[in-house]
Structures are given as C-alpha cells and as structure tokens.
Amino acid sequence: MRRAGSESCFLFKIGSPEVSQIYKDISMTVDNTEEAGQKPEDILDQGKDKARLSLEERRKLFQSKGLSAEESLVSISTEDTLFQKEEDSKVYPLSMTWSFGWNSSLPVYYMREDRRIILYICAHTAVMYDVFRNTQYHLQGHPNIISCLCVSEDRRWIATADEGPDCLIIIWDAFTGIPVHTIFDSCPEGNGMRSIAITRDSKFLATISDSATQKVCIWKWTLAVETPACTLELPKEYGFQENLIFNPFNNKEMVSNSKTQAVYYYWFEDKGILAHSAPVLTEKTFNKLVGKFSQSVFHLKLPQVLSATKEGKLVVWDIHYPSSSSSSSSSSAAVSAFPFIKPRKLVHLQKEAIMVLMTVDSYIVTGDIKGNIKFYDHTLSVVNWYSNFKLGAIRTLSFSKTTPSPPTEKSNLPTDCTLRGDLFVVRNFIIGTFDATVYHMTVDGTKLEKLFVEPRDAVHAISCHPYQPLIAVGSVCGMIKVWDFEKKVYLFSRTFEKGLGVQCLTYNPEGALLGAGFTEGTVYILDAMSLENESPEPFKYSKSSVSHCCFSHDSNYMATADVNFTVAVYGVVVKNGQRVWEYLARLRSHQNSIRSLLFGVHLDSNEPRLLSLGKDRFLIEYNLVKSCKDHLDVLDIHRTDQGNYPTCMIWYPPLTRELFLLICNSGYKVKLFNATTKMCRKTLLGPAYGSPIEHAQVLPVKSTLELQKRYLVFINKDKVGLQILPVDGNPHKTCAIICHPNGVAGMALSYDGRFAFTAGGQDRSVVQWKINLGALEAAVSLGGEDLTPFYGLVSGGREGKFYRELEDYFYYSQIRSQGIDTMETRQVSEHICLSELPFVMRAIGFYPSEEKIEDMFNEIKFSEYVETGKLIDKINLPDFLKVYLNHRPPFGNTMDGIQNSFNVLGYTNSEGKKAIRREDFLNLLLTKGEHMTEEEMFDCFSTLFGLTPEGWKSEPAATSIKGPEICLQKELPEEITAEIFTTEILGLALSDSSEQLTQ
Template sequence: MVSTLTGKLLSVSSESFNSSDPDNPTGAEVLLAAPASSITDVAAHPLRPELLLLDADSGQLLRWDMASRQCVAQRQLGQDVKAARLAVARDGEFVVVGCAGGQLLVLKGDTLEQVVALKNTRQPIARVSVSSSGRHIAAADGAGQVLLYGFLPYKGTFLKWDLVGKFRAHQKEVIGLHFGEAPSGQTRLFSLGADRRLLEYNLAAADAANAGLRALAVLDVVAPGGAGTPCSMCFAPPMPYYSHASMDTLLLVADDAFKVKAYNPDAKAASATHLGPTFGGPISKLLPFRSVTDGGAWLAYSTAEQLVGLIAWPLDGDPQHSMGVIAHPGDVRGLALSFDGRKLLTLGEHGIINVWDVNTAALGPQPSRQASFGSSSAAAAQSRWSHLLGDPALLEELRDCFCYAQLLAQPQDTAGAYDITGRVPISLLPDLMRAAGYYPSNADIDRLMAHVAFLAAMVPDDEAAISSSGGTNSSRPGAASDEVAVAAAAGPDGAGSRTGSAGSSRLKQADVAATAGQVQQQQQQEQKGWQIAMPAAIDFDTFLCLFVNHRPVTEVSLQQIEQAFSTLGAGTAAGVMSSQRLLELLQQGGEAMSQEELLQVLQALTGAAQPEDAIPEYVDARTFTAEVLGFAG
C-alpha cells in the first residue's frame, strides 16, 4: 500500500518493483483518490452535482463528482502557476482561476481546456467574480486594485476576452467583489475593502469598450457607517413582494462588531442594522440561496475559523432564526453551495472538504415581519425580544422608562385624562436608548431612524395597524432636546452615571424640558438627506428590537480607548496627550462638541467647574478612562 502527496492510495504488487522501468512500475491500482492537502479554494458547478477544486502546490484544477466522489476531469495549470481563487460562470460554460502570480486563466467548463491567459498585474489575485450574463469578469489583487475584463469584439471579426480597465480602488484588503442584479434587472458591480470604502463601477461604460474606451469609471465612493470594520459582503436576496423596499438594491455588509447591515448603495446609507451570529467570530463569507425545503431565501455564512451556519431572510437579529456548527478544527478556507441548494460545501485546512445537508425546516418558519407597530399596550406586550436582554430587572426598568416617555409626550397643561396609546414619539427614541445604557452618536441615531423606516416598510399594508396619532411623517424627527440628553447622561444626583446602566431616574429628569410642544416641534424638523416616510411613533416591542440590534455586543475596552488616543495623535511611546490638545480635538473633529456641550458633559462626569480642571494637564488612555470616564479597573 502506497500513499502519495497528491491524495492517492495505491495498491502496488511486489512484482512491479522488478520491472525494467523502476520509475514507472506496472500493476499499480488506485484504491482511493482524495483531494490533496494544498487545496486553496472550492466552487460548486451551477447546473450539476459537481465541485471544482484548486490545488495550489501541484498547479491543478480538479472537477469532482459529488455522487461518486471521484475526479472526472483535471487540468494541469503549470508547475509555476500557483492557483489561488476560483469562480464559475452561471451557466457553467467557463471557469476563471486567479493565480498568486497575477495571472487570470479562463478555461472551458467541461473539459477544463484553457481558453486564454491574462496578466495585467504583478500582485496576487485575491478575489474573482463573474457577471450573471457571462460577459464580464472582475478581479481584485493584493494591492487593492480592481480589474475588469470583458468579452469584446476584436477587429470586428470575433469576440475575445480583453482588459476593460483597472482602478486602484482600496488602500487595504478587498474583502468583497460581487456582480449582482438590481430588482430592475440591471447588472451592477461593487467592491468593498477593509478601508470601509464601497465602490460601484460603471458597467455601461465597460460595454462601450469596443468603441475604444478602456478606463474603468467609478460611479460612487461611499463608506458604510458603523464602528466595525467590514469583513464580508453579498447582494441581499429579494425582499418580500409586499415590502415598500422590494425595488431597492440592498447589499449585506457584515463587520467585526457582529453586525450585519442592509446597505442601500443608491441612498448611500444603511437601511437597517441587525445583530449577527455572535459565536465563532465575525462572519468572513456570506452566500445567499433559495431553500428547496420551504422555497424561502436564506444566507449561508462562515467565520474565519471553525464555524459555518445559516441565517433566515429577511434578517431580524433574533438568534433563534440562525444557527452555526463547528465544521472544521481550524481555518475555514472556502464555502460553496450546490446547484440545488441542498448541500453546503466547506473547505478546511489540509484539504479537508465537508459536505453538509441543508435542512432549513429545522430552524422553523421564516420571520414574516420584524416589528409590531399595532401593539395596543406597551406594558402588556409579550415581546419575543425580552429573552435576548438576559436581565429581567433591566427589562422591567425599560418598561418603566417607556411608560414614562409616554407621559412626557402628553400635553402638560391638560386637566383631562391622558391618552396612553402604548407608543412613544420616535423623537424620544435616542433618550430611551441612553436610559437603557446605550449612548448613540449622531450617526448612530441616523441609523436608528433608518431602521425604523425599514421596519415599517416590511409590514404589509393590511397589517400596518398604525393609529391616527401614529401616522406617517415624511420628515426626519429631530434629535432629542439638550435637556433630555443631559438628563439621560447624568445620574439621579446630577453627578453623572459612570456605569452605563439603565435608569428610569435619568429619563425622569427630562419632564421639565420635554413638553408636548417641543416633541411636536422636533417631529416637524426636516433634515437633509432624509426622504423616507416613517411612523411617528413606535411601540415597546419595536424599541426592544432596535435596542437589541443596535447596542454594542461588547463593552468598550481599554485597548479601544488606547487606539482612539493613538488615532488622535498621542505619542507612540507613552501614548500621552496634553489636555489642551484633547479639548481642541473634541471641539473640532468628527461629531464636534460645542464648548457649552463639552462643559456640561465634563461637569456631569467629574463635577469640575471648568474643562481644564476635569482633565489632567497630560493624560493617557488609562488616566482618561479612570479619572474622567470613571471606569473601574
């Protein structure tokens, strides 16, 4: 019995060693042929139960039959060709191989015969994608450059693959490169980098390349917001037919903060932010597919190490609508779905390929709606989000805050009975979040409001039980009043809360300022860029949904504060910054604070009368955390 480095187990008779040609003995029988340990990528055939494997060390492309578990075709790409990435056309007519040397090989799908070899970069090919029409190929190299190839006329006689153009798109690694189809049928190409830049490329200009155009045009450069760094991207499956957003193009962007954002590239904003799976690390790959079990849309995902799983679509952030299993003991290097969606293929270390049966029925029915805007009583609402808080005392405190917010929305000068509807104006949503211990920035508040509109759009018209007092309003609600914000940040004694825990007493201090007239005025304020109609009020169930999905999964760590100090320009040796410079940056960069706001915040945190008295003359991250923010440890 002889085993080889290429994954074969041979039975060799002893007589064969007496052969006149010892380098080529006869009588060897192949008992088992398995993929080699140097497999770098896996892809599934779009029409047959077959998979394609790339062997980096031997330079081979293998086509395996999943039923017989045998190699039915193979192609030697060359000993000097180190294959890295693999993509297959939607009709299976051709296969694209990206190589570490910068080559891009196009091969026939059945015979694996090479059609053309292209090389327009010296950097290794990191991503490869093929358009649904099969007319374009996109590749991204290790330097953040995106290359576009087209099947173009050559001298007016025949078509051949040629470079359309290339563009230095990203300063960091390209983590997503995808062709997709908008609901209107238009083919679009996007790339996303770890530098948080999302770019769309002008395929219409690429189609005109036969007229001499060879430049790659960029339509939009946008940055998905949020604290996390993007890790993966895919086109979202179609929305339910009744959704008002069913004609929008949506991209799903997963980040290392365990969030999955539904991003609208046309609006250049996140439509919704959902809590992703929190076990096994951030998502490194997302694949949409349609289940043969229930006919619904689902997402398959993998993390960088060990884990693969499924998520129901539409997303809602509920862990009960997702699952994960440990697929490999080490890295997960590849993920693919069979042509019928019944099998999930995963590639691990040492050439280990696992084939999993996909049974979406085990996760129960898909979420049909994501919020209940018709709840008649917040106090009586039995929210399915309650179990995700993990703290019954916090849940009761949030109920108290929500009930008190309803009182704040009532006219303060009336002698009649209050009209308690079980909903609060969305202008009070930021203050409710602060009372719950989550302190959103202005950008976070914009994402919260966008999510409210997204939830409302997901409810069928005949189920949208919105009362006359909670109708729709085309203007974006204004931010909460300064008095409410200060009260939410301050503790019961006005000295400021240093623990970040929820407290209804913080919200109660706002009753003087948050009169009904102010609430109505805030709801009528118009902000630039906000064009989506939304409900004017939300119920308790929706509030919990937003809180669970938007709050950070992990607490702010000392390492993050140290990184923030480094970004602000603190000395690299000791990480020390002068208090004067820190105060200047707080009033100039990012979401700049006014001098009055800064004074109020520092007084609430430290009790100091002047900003200079609140912060030591020279401060580092550890001192700032302990003496200013008041965090222990």
Template sequence: MLYIFSASLEVDIPKGSVIDMGFNPNNTQQFLLMTKHDIWIGISAKIFVMERGLLKETNDYELKIRMIDRKICLEHGILTCFTFVKDTGQVLVATSRGSVLVYGYTIEYNTNVDMKNYENLRFIKGLKVEPRRINVINCIDGVIVTGNSAGEIHFYDSQMKLLYWVHGFTVDSVKGISFNISPRSYIILDPKCKKICPCWEQVVVEEDPETGVPRQKLLKKALPTDATTAEKPFLVRDFIVCTHNQGVGFVDFVTEKLVTILDNKTSHALSLSVHPEKTFLCVGYNDGTIELVNYVQHKLFIRINLRDHYKVVIPPKEDSIKGDMEVTRPQLSVTCLKYSPSGMHLACGLDTGQLIFLHPTTINVLTEQPFRDTLYAIIQIDYSPDSRTLALADKNRTVFVYKFDCDAHKWWFVGKHRAHYKDITSIFFLPIKNANGDYKLFSLGIDRIMVEYNIGESCDEYLEVLSLDRFDQSAVPLCGMYWPNNPELDLETHRNDLPMILIANDEHKYKIVNYATTMTLSTVLGPRYENPVCRMQLITKSQEEGEAQYLLFATKNIIGLQKMPLDGNPWKHTAILGHPVLILEMCYREDSGTLFTIGAKDNCMYQWAPNFRSVETTTKMGGSDLDPYYCLIENGRPGWLFNEIRDLFYYIQILCQGTFSPSMRRVSDFIPIDSLPDLMRALGYFPSEYEVENLLVEAKYKVYQRSPSTEIDFDEFVKLYLNHRPAFCDNFRKIRNAFRHFAVMENNKLTINREDFIEILNSNGERFPLELSWYLLSILNGHSFEDRAAMTEGDFSFLPQKITLEELASNLMGIQDVDILSEQYSVRDSQGSQQTVSSESEEI
C-alpha cells in the same frame, strides 16, 4: 454502565520533547515514549492496597515509567521511530544515520520472552543496516520493514538480516507505511510444466478460517523470492506508502506496482471554483498549475501548467557552439478562478494582472493573448446573471469590466475605474438591470464607500460611475450580496420592491442597506466568533413544507450555517473550524449540497456537507420570544442588566406621561419610538446621530412596512437594543484609539490641550455647537444648575489645561471600572498606534 478509568503521570524529560509514542500491540498495558535521544518504557497497572491484612485490588490505575539508559554514540545519530517485535519482545529503534538500536529483555536472541517485568528491558546493541535516514520501521507478518529518506523499502528477519527490498518502484522519500489490517490469505500453485494450467479456473479455493474470504491463487514462479540461498517465496501484505512530495500510493506487493491514490502538490492552493452543472471543480495553485477535479469520484481529471504554456523558447544563435535553446518560464500564480452561472465560461486571473479564459470542461486555454489591462494581481471575479458580463477587481483598488460578443464568441474589454482609495472588499452584480439593459454592478471597500457603475454608458475603456456614496460611519464592510424581498408579506401593508443588499462588517453585524438611498434599513447582530463574517451566500434547501433558506457564512477560519430570517438570535447558527490558519476561498454547489474551501499555506481542497438538522435543532433549543436572547445579556434574565432594561422601559412611560402629572399612570407594553435614543443612552449605549437615524428608521418601518409605526413593545425593544449595541465590550478601546489619534506626546504622556479639545468637538465628525459643548461638558464635569448660572457661557476654564486619557475617562466620562488610570503610553506605542489605519481611529 461503561466505566472509563484514567491515570496520569508527569515525566521529567531532561532535553527535547516527545516525538513519538505508542502502545505495545502484544501487551496493551505497556507503552513507550521516545525523544530524539532517549526512550521511556512504561506500564499501566491496577493499584493494590492492604485491607485487614489482605492485599485487595482496587479499580484505580497507576502509571509507572523509566528511562532506558544507553551509551550515547554519535555514529547512530538521533532517534526517529520505533516498533515492537512480537516473537522476541524486543524494541527496535531506528535512527537518522541508518542504524537500528536493539532493546531486549535478554542479551542472547530468544523467542517467547516474558515481557511482564518492564524493568528488565535494556539496551542490547546498535546495528548499522542502511546508509540513509530511516523514517519508518514496522513489524508485520514476522518481518521487519524499514523505509528511508532515499525512498527505499527493505525487509529484514527478526535478527535484522536482509531478506528483500522493493525493486518495482522508487519514491523520493518514505514518510510512512501502513499495511493491510487483515493478513494475506493465499495458496501457492506450482505446475511442473512451468505453464499456466488449463484447469486454473477449476482449482477449488477454500475460505480462510480467520478472515472468511477466499484464498488468493498465486503462481510460485510469479512470486518474489527472498535474498537467502534457498530463494523462498517472499510475501507480505499489501500496503500504503506515504512519500514526501509524491503523495500517497497503494502497493500491490506481488506485482510491486504503485498506484497513486492521493496526489500531492507542493504548491499552495490560491483559488477555486465549482462548475454549476457538471461535477467538476477547478483549483488554481501558486506555481501556475490548474487542476480539474471530479469531486464525486475524487479523481484528478486534467492538470495544466500555465508557466509551461506561456514559456518562451529562444532558438540558439548561429555562432553558438553548443546550440542550446533558452527557455524562459514566467513566474505566474493563479489568484482567481470563476465559473459563469451558465457554466459556459471559466475566467482565470493571475498575480501578474493577466486575465485568460479556459474551456470549462477541459481547461484548455482559449485566449490566444491574455488581457493585460492591469499590472496588479486579480483578487475577485464576478459574472452577471446572464454570464455575458464579467467584472473583476485587482489589488490596486481598480474595477474592470468585460463583455462577451455572442457573434464573434470572444470577450472584449469595456473599461476600468478606480473609485476607491482603499482596498476593495467585495464586487458583485445584482439580478436587476439598469434602464440601459445592463445589470447593476456594485463594489464595496475598506473606505466604507459603495460604488455603482454604469456599464451601458461606458466607452473608450473608461468605466462610468453611476453613484458613489459613503454608507457607513465607522464599520468596515467585509462582503456584500444581493438581498431579496420577502415574497410572503402582505402587499397592502408591506413593500416587496425595496432595492436591498446585505453587508457584513467588521463589527460582527449584518446590515440591510437600501442601495438606492444608502439608508440602513436594519442592523442585525451576526455570529460572535473571534473574527467577523467575511464571506456569505444565501442558499436554499427543499423540504416537504416548502423551501427553507439559510445563510452560508465564513469568518477568518470558521464556516457555518445561519437560519433565516436574520434577527440576531444567537441560537440560529452553527459553525465548525474550517481551517487552522485562514480560509482563502469557498464556493457552494446548491443542487448537490456541497461546500468547497481552501486555506492559506495549504495545498488541500476541503469538501463539506451542510448539516441543516443541527441548525434546526439549536434553533429549537434556544426557545421562542426573548428566551434565546437572554444569553446576550449579562447574567441572563435574573441579572441586573435585564432588570435595568425593564425598569427603564417603564420609567420612559412615566416620562412620556409627564413627570409631575397628577393624573393616574397608565402602564403598558409600549413606548414611543422617539424615546428610543434616550433609553439606549440610559442603558450605556451611546449611538451617534447617524446611528440614531438608522435606529429610528428601523423601529418605524421594520424594513418592509409602508406606513411608520409610532410605538414599540418591550420584546422588540430588547432585540433592537441587543442588535444595535456593540457586539463586544470594546467601547473604551475605540475611545483610547481616538484619543491617541488626536493627542500629542509631552513628557512621555499623551495629552490634548483644552483649546484643541474644544476645537475637535466643534470641527470633526458630528460637530457640536460651542454653546452645546459648554453645556454638556459642564454637566459631565459635575456642575449643577446653580453653578452653571454663575458661570460665563463659553468659558471652559473648569477643564484642565492639559487633558489626559485618564482625565477624560474618569472625570468626564465616568469610567471607573476600566484599568486605565495608571496606564502610561510610551512614545513607541503611541507612534505605532497612530500609524495603524483602522476603522476605530479614523472617525469619532
């Protein structure tokens, strides 16, 4: 059995924070902490206790640490890095002004020093060795190596005497140096004729006993020599150097040749797209650069700079003395890239609104003059399935359509239309054609409007709209895609020709919508992470039993896989953190099973491999029937909520059979579907009339059924309830935002007049008749049937003249467990919330 021992210690640091720490490789029980001004040396040791007069060793460890005092000298600057020296036991600390501070156990220079007593370590002296900031200091092969901010790499002996410096290359700034783990194994040959021996290949090389690899054959005259008068050959291991803006390179020390292994881009990546057939990935950057990368070989294939491509050179004037040319480079950023499904086209959208087309495998600019049909940044591009039609959306909420002329091999502009009054969140083609032969094109926006465009009837640069409908009441669509029918259904009882799209919204829900009627066919609970799903793609994996489908999704900073079909099962998806800030774009190559992502304020491209087995494993762990859904219910199956659901389910059966009926009760596993709205309200979920309609349609037809069902069993009801109710307990937040929207500030408190409150109920949203408003409000206010009989219908005097949020929440709605009764809203908070445009305050 493996025992893991631990120990902890609090260190009182007077100022600053720890910027570096490390263990002594020569004494692993010793460690060092470093701040900008001081260092702490510490050890870990076993605890000994006295037991019956004997000192006994225990299995517990303790940490001891102390700060090493030194005289502060401003000439040295702040501390930057440190290293342990093996032979002398010294600690060398580099500073920001090119100095090296020496800490040792003895004042004089000695080797083979006893390092057991860490309390003997003291500050010895400070040496000014370089004129620039030292970023790296390391001890390797008996020499000390440093790298500074000027890109210089120096080698010193253990007494800090300069031995060698790198001549063969320079970098902007050395940020890190990592040497080969294995020491260099070599044999030096010195032919006296000063020429390569003809029997060079016949020289027998022995294997190194430590590494087991043949020794490297080196000519003495080809080796670098140190700076001593003896000019001895100087050899260390090959190493990797990390720079500031020039990436990471591998250094062959013998030849001093630097080979770039990781190129660096100082600009942030904004867009990417993967070729559907070749192993090419195209990445666009903020500085107008576009790179074509071979993602299998992890090599940069080609790079172009659009700012250089579209630069304007103005020749000098005739009377100019200097004769200098003026060069103007436009400030371009590549905001969108998209390969066509056939791989024959590559579209590039810029932040200036220009659209250009690049060669798909060489990224040469094919467009002589960019399309300039908008002045706003292009944010989305999509192709039709046949790659002959292109649609894009810009930041000005406008949709543009282009077509490819196969005879002239050119793209031409069809038209544009701004049908949304808020930002567009998704634009996509369907693999279905209209009557005129063009593929269906849809766009979704924050305004909850779904627009279908009629490309075939568009002319004169005007894009015709076929339909424009608001398909949701409160949820904001974040992305949409075509949703195929299930081919395995029985065609006698089910339909497989439904026109459907899948929409993910900001309420952590998936919705299957009939785009022909805008009716919501199914509402499914999505992944309940901190942020909702905003990107998704249906992918297929071939298996022995057949093909399995998964939904690849991404939230603000998480990527994941979800097993089909969608049913709200929280165990059917797995996810991982995809980026610490924000995922800007993702694209998936299905034949190789590779996902690519880029993030905000990042110049790196991330490559992922899906783990389908983890999704299958978690799905099996969740169980069957209702087992995976119990985690969505408070306290699970034995909790009060599940018992309440079960009791109310059977109570509904009693109500449907007649409350005062003397006949024998019949208990079954089914209830009428028409009783679902009342049962939902009894469980604390109060759907609007629009949501009730969607609820009943889904319960009756289950998306695909031809004939409606009239009853629903207990398991189906529990799933329906969990999928339709809010994903999180944020109902009161929506009530508060709606109240703030209509309330006015009086005496530093938000209130609504009684008459205005009644007018709001009668005129906004799903309107209440005046009689129904009086009836319901009197019940909520606690009046009995006899009280209402004595009251005048339409008289709302039982309500206070000024209705506050706490009056609305506690007296009318009966919310007692929310900490809002003493909440006071300042004018600043109220004005800030009223100015915020959100899906929660726009509609009630």
C-alpha cells in the same frame, strides 16, 4: 465532546467472564432457533459475525446483563460494524458527509485488507475510508487540527491528539467509531501534541508535547485517568523531538528523535519515573558526516536502536542494561543504574535520504526521498526493493495487519536478491508520498494501485457548478480538480506550471466557463468540462494575487479583484464571427483590501451592474456602460460603516418589495442597504460565534414554491453556519459548527441547496456538509415566538432588573416629552416620539454615534414607507427593544475598545502606559470625528463631574478652546489614560469576570 468514563475499560471487558457467558447465551439462542425450525440466516446481520445474531439483538442481550448501550456496542462489535451504522444526519442542521483532501504531513494507516479500509486525517477529523465501497466514516470530536495519531497493532484502537487551546487526546474504537476515552486538557501549555504512540498490547499511550519545553508523558488510558502515569521534561538542547515509538517487545522502552538528537527512554512503572539517555554525536564519533535524523526504531532481534538520517545512513545504538547486582540493590541505586544507549556504528545504507524507517515481520523497511522502498534483514543486508514505480518522496508506509500466507504454485511473488533467490513474502502495504498521493501495493504480482491524489498545498478556491453536481477545487500547488460530489468520484483535473497557484475559482451562470485567479496575478478563463484555455493567452494585468473573481448574469463580463485593492473588468467581443474575451479596464478604487466583488442587474434595463466593497468602508459602484478601454468609470461611492469595517456583501433575496444589499461587518452586525439609494435601512444583530461573518451566500431553492422561505449560509473564522431569513436579530434562527479550526478560506453551495462546501486553506481540505433545514426550524421553535427570544438577550430576561429599568425610562420619556412640570392632563400612549430615542438609549448604557442615531431614525421612519407611503415618527416599547438589541455592541462596552483608541491616539508615558495630554484630549473632542461644539463639551463634562445638575444648561463657554480648558483644569488630570477616562471621567466600572464595562 462526550467524556468517556466506564467506556475506557472495554479493552478488558471484551475478554471478561461476564462477556464470555453472554456469548454462550447467544450460542444457545441460535441453537434453540434452529431446533424450532427457524433458519439462523433469518436473524443474522449482514456482517455474518461469530455470534450470528443481529447487532440490535446482541446489544439488547448485553444490556440485559447490566452493560450500558455504548459499552455493549463496543463489546459485541466486529470489524463490519462501523460501516453498517447509519449516521442520522437529520438530527443536525449541518452534518459532514465527505472530506476531500488529506493532511499529507501525517501518516496513512492500513486498517483492513479485505475491504481495503484506510485511516487518514483531514483537518480536525479522522477519516476511515472504504476504498472498495467508496464510503467514508468520520471520527469527529476534536476542536483543533489533529496533529498526530497512531493505531494499535491489531487495528482495534485509534488514538488521536490535536494542537491548540483545550487540546484533547481521544481513543476511538475502530470497530464502532465510538470515543471510548477522552483525556481533556492533555497539554496545559496549550500547544497540543507533537507525537503519540501506543504499546503493542494497547495498554499504554505515550505523547510528546508541541510546546517550547517539550514533555514526554505516559498514560494508562485503560484506567479512565486524565493525568499521566509519569512525565519527563526534555532539555531544549535536544532539539524538537518527534516520531516517538514504543519497543514492540517491551512496554518500558521508547525512542524519539529530533533532527540532531536521538533520545532513549526507560520507564520505571512501579516508581512512576521516566529515565532517558541522549548521547551527543560529534564529528569525531564516527569521523564521518552523520546528517539530520529522520526516524528511529528498535531493532527486531538485538538490543539496539536504529536511527535513519537524511544522508542515507543508519546510526546503530547499543542498549546497555544495568547488571543484576545493581538492580537488586537499593531503590535509589536502581534508578541511577537505568539502561542507556551508546553509538555503536554508522552504516552507509544508501545514497538517497531516508524519510521513513520502520520494521515489519522480519524486515527493516526504508522509504527514501527518490520514492524507493527497500527491505533489509536483521543484519542490514538488502533483501528486496521497489524502485521502478517513479513515486514521489515517501512520507509514510503502513502494512496490512494480515500475516502473509505461505507461497503457493500460483503465487506471483517476486524473488528476493539473496543468492538462493527465495520468494519475497511480505504483507501488502499503503504508500503515502510528500506530493499527497496515496498508493496501494499488492506484493503478490507487484501491483501498484493509485488510490487518490490530493492537493499538497493550501486550498482556497472552490466553486459549484450552477446546475450539475460538480465542484471545482483549486490549490496553491497549481492543481484544479473537478469532482462529482453526489457519486464522490474524481472526474478530471489540470495542473498548471510551477509558480501558478490557484487563489479563486468561479463558474459562469451557464456553467460553460470557469474563471480562475492565481497567486501571482494571472487570470485564466477555462472551458468548464475540459479545463482548457478558452482564450489563447491568459490575462496578466495584475502584479499581485487575484482574490475575487465573478461573472455577470449574462456572462458578457468578468471582474476580478487583487490584493493591491484593484478591480479589473474583462468583456466579450465578437471578432471574425466568434465571441472572444478581452481585457477592458482596471482601477485601484480602494485603499484597503477588497472584501466582496459583486455583479447585479439594473431592473430598468436588465444590464449588468458591478459593485465592490472594501475594508476601507467604501461601497463603490462602477458604470460599465461608460467604461471603455483602459478606463473603468465609477458611478458612485458610499461609506457603509463608521467604526467597524465590512466583511462581505450579497444581494438580499426578494422577501420584501424593496431590493436590498446585505452587508456584514466586523461588529457582528448585518446591514441592509437600499440597492438603489445605498441608504442604510436596517441594522441587525448577526450570528455571534466567536468571530464575525467572513462570507455569506443565499441558499438556492429547488422550486418557485420555496421562494418565500429562504436561508443564509455563512462562514466565519473557523465555522460554517445557517440562518433563517428574513434577518431580524433572533439568535435562535442561526446555528454553526466548527469546520476548519485553523481558518475557513472559502465556501460554495450546491445548485440544489442540499450541500454546502468549505475550503480549509492551510489544512488542504474541502468538507461537504449536508443541510437539514428541518432540524434548524425545530431549534427555532424551541426558542419561542414573538419577543420571547429577544427577552433572553437582556440580563435577567423580561422579569429582570434591566428590563424594568428600560420600562421606567421609556415611560419617563413620555412624561418628559409632554413637559415635566405641566399641570395639563397627560396623554397616555404606548409610544414615544423618535426624538426621545437617543436619550433613552444612552440612559440604559448604549452610547450611539450621531451616524448610528441617523441610521436608527431612517430604519424606523421608512419601515412602512414601501407598503403605505407614510413615514413613522414614533416607536413602541417592543420595537424599541428590538432596535436597541440590534444596534448595541453585541458584547457590551469593553475596555479593549477604549484602550485601542488610546493606543492609536496617545503616547507612552513614564509608566509605560498609553496616555493623552489634557489639551490634546480636549482638542480631539472639538476637532476630530463627530466633533462637539465647545458648549456641548462643557455641558457634558459639567454633568459628568456634577458641576451642574443633569438636564440643566451651563453658562456659555468662552469662544476659544481656553474657556472650557480653564474651567476643567481642576477636574481633568494633565495626563489621561484609558483607565482614568473610563473610571474617573465616565464613571464606569469593570465587572469582576472580564473587561466588561458597567454603569
């Protein structure tokens, strides 16, 4: 995020004498051009702005006067500037090109009427959407989900705030999309903002935090400050305050409300004090039920505040200002005598719950839960209403900034409901409903136009057509929408009955069918073009949500997996000369959640093969040939990991002669397994961007010429990224960008490999990302070649202390393998034998399990077997470094991992810590996991405690567990905690910066 410094003063520099002089210079330039015989149109930009010079020429002229590039761009921009800008997507490997969806919890703003430009929020991005041109401009910069936004009266400035860690407030120039000022760490509590408001003259911002104890702050953002001008902490008994607004005629007054309490604020700007008044309404206040508050506004003409309720009523509050005598007395008395509000009356406005309350021109406007929109005058007499459009519950209303023109004879304006029957003149407006539909209302002619309909619930399911620019999006609300992602056009949709929420979608390889799994366990097979049922009835064999769905390469099988760890298979049979889908069998094959379900091809028979991968660390292959009705046969089961759990699985592209399965795990590792034997052939460091890979796909290629250069697209918890294949652990071959801060739910790739799509789950959005492989390749070249990128992964690099120690241990291992005390001539070599590899690993601080050691041996032994048919029994230093970096924990040894083990195995002692008794500790080492023999255990403890020199064997231990226990009673405490085990037994120390363990 760019920190805006001088840019925050754009608001005043636009009208400054310096800028006025520049515009005079521009005018003279145009006049001189005309005198010279050149037509002014030759140098005009497409926007035809007042200055009549191109944007680039105007920018140069402003920079010649000492203004910076961004400052000059904001100063000289017009409304047409934003969509004239061409975003250079070639600079970044992944760039956002379109956002499908709308966060219907937040308002939509009508930014411009002639082009019908609207502003809305999609996850952590503010979207400026030009309806007529069907184009979007994205205001990107927030690291978290945007929680609130507001716009200035003249629609020039946009303020957005987010929720979460390192929350930001950003003020944007709506003409250029430039963030003119950023307020960092705006909510130190870390919860972000609940509501934000801007004054009518755009000079001040006000915010309400989203924390347990809410704070109201006022910001003088035009002064480039990052601390509020004043702060007020609200009592918890006020309830959760939201919907904050300024008095449009007085910057010192604000009002907000919770469901039970309205709060009026008065700002003593000169003293930096924010006073407030919050009278409590009881049952006796009006002797009537008031109801829950929805929104509050200031009265148009009277010193009053109006609060709408969900009972269809309006509470009128009188604002009482202090007398002039009290305000002219001492400062302390003036502060104590601040304005306050008192309830005046309760107006029963309508039967329906009022969801929106606002003012525009001379009207008070309401939107209710039945979709009605009503206009009242300042006396609360109804003037006009719209109730015949059958809209959903109104969520937001936004009126054009253009003042309505006086009616003419050709006007089709409706008449109001007064006795005079005057023409009803009001601005055109945008309507947003709770069912995520946005409309445009043209008052002249009373024309309602639907702009878009988006999912109102979480979006987990997306799938791209295999050879057309189509993407299917499924929502938990039961809607499936199909878009043309090149033309950005909605094509067709289907909404299923209530209770059916779409959880997963997939096209079959021919693109004729669309498989859909639902939250309550139903499985549909649909026609891809009409979304009608392909089979007469859906399949209802699962009692839980269907999480995965996939087709075989020949489209003869479809498999699903549900959250109850069950795999189900459906097949095509021929009945009466027609191909019909039937249920085959299902099996609860895993003991934990299924992370991947994958079809493959048997190379010898071209028959489909089916594999599933579970969080229980098992890779299971099914025998489809031997499977029959109600019996799903298992071919084999392999365990993929020991400590970490797998997260996803794909077929590795044929970049080598050996066919691999690529499996990612929770330890930020990527493992390659032989597709036939399931032997782990390589373990490599995967992308480490805050969380492990959750899902990955190989980028499709456009032609056979691109088959030797392949790329991997992946998502983790909140990011989407690219990686160049083959995988080798080089960190410079990957890049990632935040796509959905609250979590990525799914990913799909376009058939031509040009775009990636990510689904945001609870943020109800799908984002389209343009892929630029050239930018990624350029970043890789900057990281260096050969071993240069790997040297950067060790402390100090190649010249650092760690690498020098590694060299020493490596060469000492050569001496050790030849005999330390030998007098024979040494054999100088660049290699060590594989048997020495574990000792060198442990010497430099990496303690692999026996299974990991076996994986390392297999990786090295068979590294050239496919090409040469020979096994490798030695390794040189560069290859050793790569093996070490790829197999070690990506973040080193941490105290968290040890503490988690004690939390599982231990008990809570008298001090409240997790501990293990000494006898239980020794018994665990002898009997659980990769257990030791008594002799091995005694040798380790003897070396750790210095009872015998390192490398020397101790006396054989007794044949029972009592032998080592008696010998170690003096050294081991009766009760062992994670801290004692780490520092006193292993002799490791915690670093100063974190819980990183060092030798």
